[in-house]
Amino acid sequence: MATITVTFQLNGKTTALAVEPLTTLRTALREHLHLHATKAGCGQGGCGSCTVLVDGEPILSCLLPVALVEGQSVTTLEGIGGPGELHPLQAAFYDHFAAQCGYCTSGMILAAKALLDRNPTPSREEIMEALSGNLCRCTGYLPIIEAIEDAARQMEAVV
Amino acid sequence: MTIHRGRGIASVNYPTGMNLGGDPSQALIFCQPTGGFSVKLASTDLGQGLKTVIGQIAAETLGVPLDMVVIDTGDTDSAPHCMGTFASRGTHRIGNAVIMAAKEAKKALLEVAAEELEAAPEDLVVADGEVYVKGMPSRKKSVFDVALAAHFKHGKTISGRGIFMKPKSPIDPETGACDPDSTEAHATTVADVEVDDETGEVRVVRLSSAYEVGRQVNPEMVRGQIVGGSVMGMAHALMETVFPYYPSLEHHTGSFSEYIIPTAMDVPEIQSVVLEYPSSNGPYGVKGVGEMTANSPIPAIVNAIYDAVGVWITDLPVTPEKVLRALEQKAAGN
């Protein structure tokens, strides 16, 4: 099959990728670009573990052909912070034991980031709704919600 | 259309370990030249946090700070047998194996330290990465120095081996007599629900529980099991089925849009207290908690539904359809 070239911003860097046209963004990230934080939980758009931010919006990368991010900016978990320089959300998830098996964590943190970027002081209900596309089987969600509330407070305090 | 409130309770036991026993786990520990301890396991962490908890147990037994302990799992080339992570056996069996190995390693450490400090091993204490003579805290050597001395001066190994196994119990085929467990943990859950008598929907408002777990190694992680288990139990009671028309194979679920599990929007209030009555055979009295937390909520919710609207739904999951049919039957005087 003929390949196409897709050029986009990935975690702040211009990236050009030659792929088959129907390659999903998830496959491009995990298998072509070797960024493994984004997970392959279902491939059906049902679990949210593949969530990344495209122009700041949470998108299910397992359902998005990578061709559609041409010219856009994509943010994965690798792009928001790393060991030694954690984003406040990452620090809060760590402090609040909001990750058990860790498989939903990338999607959860990015969904939370998208929320806090547009609504820095969300209510608990708003947090729960923003997370409603991200399934977690381990934690029962409360530690995740508490982590996000804490991160929101921390981020507001800095501003 | 009326929302009816109801409360139900359930009290349960949960056995620790594989039924009838015969499920061993082993651990090996060795000390490196500069005093770092490596715990070798072929055990699995499913997310419940085994690696963290075992690190705490090893550090406690050895008497060294947590960051002097590395937990290495799992590779069958470098670590001995572990039966696996299931049956609420992990902390109990693997913890016990690690304690045994750590005690042997600590004994070797103290023997070397005794020579270095010119004291008897039984007069020495290991704490905070140092070995002290009891009552004379200035007479001490760091674990770092003792380990170096062991490796290059005394030519001694500081290592340990551990295994824990509850021997396999026979079972009498005529009476069922057997020894099924190492110990039993217990729990009581109180469920507060609302039932909508027009839609049949059940909303769990609050789950309040008391869990008795022997001993908590890591309280936040025990809470993690309580909250996670509460939500899984709620889902089991109200939402989940692979075969919605069981025993028919029809509509066999194949995706998260067909098989419903809770999202963050479904989480009820969850409150809990943890009791600790140490077991005689668990590591520092641990019983285990990983499975029990998903059990007690289920009948508590079903009992709460009865309290709310007077119908027993004894066929899980309790769907709105089943609630409405039961209410219809009740109204018709059946």
Added chain:
Amino acid sequence: MKQLGIVGQSVKRRDGVGHVTGQTQYVDDVFYPNMLWLQMVRSPVARGKIRRIDTSRAEAMPGVAAVITAQDVPNNWYTILCLIGIEPNDEPVLAHEEVMYEGEPICAVVAETEDIAREAAAQILLDLDIEEQPPVLDVEYAIRPEAPAIKKWGNNTFMYDGMNHRRLRFGDVEAGFAQADYIVEGTYQLSPIEHAPIETHVCVVKPEPDGRLTVHTNTQALYFTMDNTAIILKVPSNRLRMIGGTVGGGFGGKVDVITEPITCIAAMKTRRPVKWRWSREEEFRYSSTRAAVKMEYKDGVMKDGRIVARKVRSLQDAGAYHRHSPYGVQKHMANLPGPYNIPNVWVDAYCVYTNRQPSSAMRGFGVTEASFAIEVQMDRIARTIGMDPWEIRLINAYRNGQMRPVRKIVEDATLVETLQAAAQLVGHELPEHLRAMSSDDYHGRDER
């Protein structure tokens, strides 16, 4: 209780930073150069005879490296129970004569990409010739003598020491019923449910130059998986190296050895690394589930609330093959009386086979189901005799020193204390005589 140092502290998770930065490595993050992908061809029907498996068109497709059939499996039995002493051999690794559930693995395609493997598998499925037979799906029907035996030993139950059930016999239930003031009955039914961890089953096998195989797996039990795989491959166990220990959720769903043997055979046949990653649809439809269970309770109860007799009949739907069900029914049976002091108990617990996706271990295995029935039954009793639900449980809760129906003396009992603590938590004031109870207030000493 002795105060400790680090035990008892809420220290942060060792893998916490790895998780929140996405750096924790899972099996699906393992990639090798020159790696092939595997997809499974599965039975489209719940029961049938395989007439013909034609892999020729699939094998001719560009990018297909190999097709694995039953002939490629050195010892074509998934024999988990033989390691804990239970026979007979029951489940083929790959079906070749008959299929017993919809989704049963028949053959595997190994190809350059996951997509090519999937297409080739679909081609084999089209070319598959299976004579469909009517499936047996209802456990009550399956245990009747006139039901077709779907198992080759002639009936549809697991045989325990020559009997088709496991039993508890303690005291004399009929005498208990005769003396009881009330008889309370209830039937409880659970449906099969799925673990649904966010991570599906994944296995990557790399053949090593020295003839060994490195197996990356998200099994919950590395050695168990290693030994079972070795039996299937007919190699010494230490020919295999299992690497794992970090699992994206298990809940009992990753204790069956269902990916490693085939992936190993594929790696050996092609001499290249192979990855097999289950789709979510496979995870829901074809991986082990919790069993459906039907439990019938009959209790004899005194006016004062004591349960004096309990009779239980339980039918567990194992699905098409053993897996861990015979073990699970045994654990279930021991827990069917409940954490209560009941002097007369009769339990018959059956492990029944049907033509559905096999059930196996899941969080709470056998106890979840028993606790559900016991506790709803408890409220039923309370309502029937007009007693408060807290009181009925506190009166009947077992105490240390009492004899359990499995003939083990109760120790480490704390049911009473959890009831009292829960009541306090929700602000429910228990009357004085219930607050005064404890798990140590039994002053007799039962003999075995």
